[in-house]
Amino acid sequence: MPQIPAVPLSWYLLLSAVLFALGVAGFLYRKSIITVFISIELMLNAVNLSFVAFSYHLHRIDGHIFSFFVMVVAAAEAAVGFAIILTIFKNRRTLQIDEIDSMKL
Amino acid sequence: MNFFVVSLIKIVIVFGVLMTTLAYLQWIERKVLAHIQVRTGPLRVGPHGLMQPLADVFKLLTKEDLFPPQVNRLVYLLAPFLAVCLALISISIIPFGPEINIFGVRTYMQISDLNVGVLFALAVSALSVYAVALAGWSSNNKYSLIGGLRGSAQLISYELPLTLAVAAPLLLANHLSFRAISNSQSGYYLGFIPRWNIFQMPFPQIFGFIIFMIAAFAETNRLPFDLPEAENELVAGFHTEYSSMKFACFFMSEYANMITISCIATLLFLGGWHPLFPAPYSNYIPSILLVLAAILLFYRAVLPARVRDRRTFPVFGIAALILAVVFAIPILQIVLIPVFWFASKVGIFLFTYIWVRGTLPRFRYDQLMHFAWTFLFPFALLNLLLTALFVALF
Amino acid sequence: MDTVLFIVFAVIAVVCAFNVVLQKHPIASALSLIGVMGSLAVLYLLLGAEFIAMTQIIVYSGAVMVLFVLVIMLLNAGAEKPSGKSWFAQIAGLPLLLGFVGLMGFLIRGSVVPWTGAVRFGSWAGGTAQNIGRLLFTQYLLPFEVVSILILIAILGAVVLGQRELD
Numbered sequence: 320m321p322q323i324p325a326v327p328l329s330w331y332l333l334l335s336a337v338l339f340a341l342g343v344a345g346f347l348y349r350k351s352i353i354t355v356f357i358s359i360e361l362m363l364n365a366v367n368l369s370f371v372a373f374s375y376h377l378h379r380i381d382g383h384i385f386s387f388f389v390m391v392v393a394a395a396e397a398a399v400g401f402a403i404i405l406t407i408f409k410n411r412r413t414l415q416i417d418e419i420d421s422m423k424l
Numbered sequence: 425m426n427f428f429v430v431s432l433i434k435i436v437i438v439f440g441v442l443m444t445t446l447a448y449l450q451w452i453e454r455k456v457l458a459h460i461q462v463r464t465g466p467l468r469v470g471p472h473g474l475m476q477p478l479a480d481v482f483k484l485l486t487k488e489d490l491f492p493p494q495v496n497r498l499v500y501l502l503a504p505f506l507a508v509c510l511a512l513i514s515i516s517i518i519p520f521g522p523e524i525n526i527f528g529v530r531t532y533m534q535i536s537d538l539n540v541g542v543l544f545a546l547a548v549s550a551l552s553v554y555a556v557a558l559a560g561w562s563s564n565n566k567y568s569l570i571g572g573l574r575g576s577a578q579l580i581s582y583e584l585p586l587t588l589a590v591a592a593p594l595l596l597a598n599h600l601s602f603r604a605i606s607n608s609q610s611g612y613y614l615g616f617i618p619r620w621n622i623f624q625m626p627f628p629q630i631f632g633f634i635i636f637m638i639a640a641f642a643e644t645n646r647l648p649f650d651l652p653e654a655e656n657e658l659v660a661g662f663h664t665e666y667s668s669m670k671f672a673c674f675f676m677s678e679y680a681n682m683i684t685i686s687c688i689a690t691l692l693f694l695g696g697w698h699p700l701f702p703a704p705y706s707n708y709i710p711s712i713l714l715v716l717a718a719i720l721l722f723y724r725a726v727l728p729a730r731v732r733d734r735r736t737f738p739v740f741g742i743a744a745l746i747l748a749v750v751f752a753i754p755i756l757q758i759v760l761i762p763v764f765w766f767a768s769k770v771g772i773f774l775f776t777y778i779w780v781r782g783t784l785p786r787f788r789y790d791q792l793m794h795f796a797w798t799f800l801f802p803f804a805l806l807n808l809l810l811t812a813l814f815v816a817l818f
Numbered sequence: 819m820d821t822v823l824f825i826v827f828a829v830i831a832v833v834c835a836f837n838v839v840l841q842k843h844p845i846a847s848a849l850s851l852i853g854v855m856g857s858l859a860v861l862y863l864l865l866g867a868e869f870i871a872m873t874q875i876i877v878y879s880g881a882v883m884v885l886f887v888l889v890i891m892l893l894n895a896g897a898e899k900p901s902g903k904s905w906f907a908q909i910a911g912l913p914l915l916l917g918f919v920g921l922m923g924f925l926i927r928g929s930v931v932p933w934t935g936a937v938r939f940g941s942w943a944g945g946t947a948q949n950i951g952r953l954l955f956t957q958y959l960l961p962f963e964v965v966s967i968l969i970l971i972a973i974l975g976a977v978v979l980g981q982r983e984l985d
Contacts, residue, residue, distance in 0.1 A: 325820045325936035329926050331861065334828050336922035338835050338854065344915050345839040345847075353844040353895055357851050357886065361838055364851075364878070367870075368858055371945075375865040375937065380944050383870050384958050387950065390877045391965050395972035397882045401889050402979035408893050499845065539946060543872035550880025554852075554887065561845070561891045569891070576888055580881075600947050 331372040338365035352407070352414050356400055363393050426529070434535050435516075442515055446679045447477035453778045460782035471736045484675075487668040492563070495665065499562035504666060504673035507555035511677035511684070514548045517541045518687045519603045521697045521762030533697075533762065534603065541602040542594060545688055546587060549643060553579045555677070556645075560662035571661025574789060575645065581796040582642035582649075588804035589636040592811040593621045593629055593692045602688075606696030615702065620695035627814035631807045633693045635800060637776075640689060642796070644681045647781040649792060686773035687766075694769045697762035707757055710764045714748035717741075820939050823864060827857040842897040848886045855879045865937065867945035 342365055345358030367386040374382025404414070411419060451466065451473065458465030466473030492500075521533035538544050553576045560572010597605040611619045621629045642649040663674045690696060699706030718741040725737035751760055787795070834853035841847045855878045862871035889895075954962055 325938050326824045328937050330824065330828070331865065331937065332926045333923055334831065334861075336919055336926065337832055340915055340919045340922070341832075341835040341839055343918065344911070348839065348911065351844055351895065353886065353890060353893075354838075354847050357838060357844070357847050360878075360882065360886075361835060361851060361854060364855060364858055367874075368861065371862050371865050371867045371870060374867065374945070375942060378942055378944060380949050380953060383867055383945050383950055384953055386867075386870055387873060387954070388961060388965055390873060391969065394877055394882050395969050397885050398972045398976045399979070401885055402976040404889065405893070406979050414893065414895050496845075499849070502849075538868075540868050540872045543869070543876065543947070547872050547875035547880060550876050550884075553880070553884050557884070557887055557891065558849075561887075573888070573891060576884065580884060583880075 328372055328376055332369055335365045335369040335372065338362075338368065350415050350417060352404055352416050352419075355416060356397075356404070360393060360397075363389055430529060430531050431535065434531070434533075438515060438520075438535055439512075442512070442680065442683065445683060446676060447481065449679050449683070449774060450480070451476050452774075453781075456775070456778045457782050460779070471732070471739075481672075484668060484672040489668040489670070490665075492565075492665050494564040496562040496564065499558050500665075501670075503555050503559035503562060504663075504670040504677075506558070507552065507677040508673040508680070510548050510552045510555065511680035514545050514684045515680070515687070517544055517602060518684070518691065519606060519696065520766050521759065522607075524759055526759070532603065533759075537601055537603050540600050542590060542600045542605070542692075545602075545684075546590065549586075549685075550583060552677075552681070555674075556662050559666070559674070563662070563665035565665055568662050568664045571664070575662055578642055578645075578649065578792060578796075581793060582639045582800075585635050585796065585800040585804040586639035586643060588801070588808050589632045589639060590688075590692060592627075592632040592808050593624075595808075595811050595815045596621055596624050596627075596629070602691050602696075606691050606698065609695040610698050612702055618695055618698060618700055620698070621693045626818040627811045629693055629807075629811070631803065632811070633689070635804045635807065636689055636693065638800060639804075640685045641777070641780065642792075644685055644777075645678060646682065646777055648784040648787050650786065682774060682777055683770070686770045686777075689773055690766060690769040697766040699761070699765045706765070707761055708752070710751040710761070711748040714744045714751065718744040718748065820864060820937060823860065823939075824937075827860045831857040831861075844890045844895045845887065848883060848890060851886075852879050852883050855883070862945075864939050865945075866940070866942045868943070869945050869947045869950050 339362050342358045342360075342362030345361065346355055349355055349358060367389055370382040370386040370389070374380060407419060408414060413419065454476070455465040455473070466476040469475040469479045516535040517538050519532060519534035519537065523530060523532050556575035556579065557572050560568045560570075560575065563569070563572075593605065594600065597608040599605055599608065609618075609620050609624065613619060613623070613625070617623055622633050641647075663671055666674060699709070701709065721737045721741035721744060725734055725741065728734045728737070750756060751764065831854050834850040834857070837850035838847045838854065841850060855874060859871040859874045859879075862868075862874060
């Protein structure tokens with residue numbers, strides 16, 4: 320079996336950059352409030368990947384702790400975010416962000 | 425290369441045994457339920473209905489594969505696939521016995537040992553929510569949707585007490601790999617009390633075990649918690665729109681989940697493959713039990729309840745005697761004794777599943793949620809705190 | 819083996835991420851995001867972060883995304899309506915995105931991380947549950963407690979908002 324050279328660490332970082340950019344694109348481009356939320360999660364995931372990659376590079380686990388905190392905060396954010404989305408849907412009957420444009424009902 | 429071959433052989437063995445158990449678990453369930461309800465259960469296909477699982481598989485395969493027009497195609501097909509994959513995947517980290525030496529190859533009786541085995545099992549069980557939720561949603565049917573929503577809410581709710589109950593034995597074992605957890609439970613107090621986690625000092629995990637059992641019943645959607653598929657209110661719940669092989673996938677995944685969660689309970693609380701009695705005695709227990717079973721079978725053959733028992737019971741008796749001899753051969757005992765103890769503990773669990781199904785009525789949905797959040801969750805938390813306190817003090 | 823695993827799962831992650839952005843239906847986006855998370859978990863394992871990989875699946879795929887899917891089911895959110903997109907987004911969107919990725923690539927190239935150093939599975943396995951737990955309860959104890967309070971606040975906020983919805 321021929322030996323395939325192992326991938327350098329920067330590929331992981333590039334992947335993280337690509338995922339982050341896609342997250343940004345989705346966040347700016349999409350109109351459904353849920354998909355916007357999903358794009359935020361995608362960005363957080365991309366950042367987590369670079370935390371873990373740097374952790375590997377430095378041989379320290381502080382990066383792991385950081386990504387752990389990111390996950391916990393994401394979970395808290397999802398709980399509050401969905402409570403807000405449910406309230407918005409209850410009041411306005413829509414999930415399109417450009418239709419939620421008035422401060423008062 | 426050797427590693428791949430050995431792993432492949434282990435995978436084939438485990439998969440074969442799992443599939444056979446799965447098929448016959450359903451036969452056993454029907455038989456036990458029938459006897460609880462003073463019926464006889466499957467009898468027609470083969471002696472004592474032993475060929476019934478094959479007949480069922482054949483029936484499910486040849487049924488018409490209906491494809492409802494209103495469904496979301498991709499997700500509708502994904503859900504049963506996901507269910508069966510997730511149900512079968514966790515068996516790969518279950519150790520069935522200690523390290524053994526066959527034909528000069530030293531290997532563990534386990535497909536793969538993960539450092540984070542317990543977390544892996546929890547992760548897989550966390551993912552199995554999707555199968556229920558997506559099946560319910562994609563069917564585009566009111567009953568399915570309600571079944572799916574109920575099912576996912578129930579799975580999420582009971583995940584918490586389950587995880588907390590699992591965390592307590594982890595504190596005693598101080599490790600996340602199933603093999604290390606099982607090994608930490610070897611040995612005996614005073615020479616005869618096994619150091620299983622439900623007897624383990626400083627804080628026996630009896631409460632944790634009971635909480636785990638209850639949560640496990642809910643996680644596998646079994647009675648008394650089978651609300652997602654409550655047939656008298658929701659037709660068949662989340663799998664109403666599924667037929668033929670796709671239904672069989674959900675059916676299989678339910679039984680595979682039962683087997684896996686019984687294995688996990690055995691490993692976490694009942695000492696895995698470690699026998700109930702110290703080594704010299706425990707090696708003869710299987711043979712003695714099988715001989716007793718053979719005597720009982722011969723006795724029933726002499727005084728048969730039905731005419732055909734006169735022919736079938738002696739055959740089963742002879743089979744039991746042969747097995748008793750096999751279990752007494754010292755070379756095979758290294759492999760068979762741990763597997764015997766592991767399988768018998770798992771078997772007791774599976775029997776409890778069926779027994780409970782035969783005796784308890786179904787919960788109401790609000791009772792189910794109330795029970796999880798106001799009773800089970802606080803008690804699991806208390807159990808974890810007490811365990812942590814005792815482990816820290818002693 | 820490392821390279822093959824990396825390429826396979828990186829491709830899955832990128833394809834799923836594109837799917838997240840391009841799919842019209844929220845549930846398709848959510849399912850694609852679960853795909854991204856699963857493949858990222860495998861990459862974490864390659865980077866020696868076994869605990870984080872499992873947490874990723876338990877917390878992200880098993881809890882956060884279940885919430886997403888449940889909310890989509892509850893609200894019965896259909897495909898989003900194409901609304902008036904701004905001309906700026908249509909013309910400059912893709913070039914800006916590519917420019918962003920290019921800038922990131924340039925920065926990564928100029929950073930301390932070498933292009934050549936290879937990642938080998940198993941060469942560093944520091945991310946065990948033991949190590950993380952020890953660090954979490956010694957050096958990072960204060961952040962840990964602060965995050966616990968944050969979660970408590972989040973629960974309270976969700977309950978308050980959910981109650982208001984009822985009346």
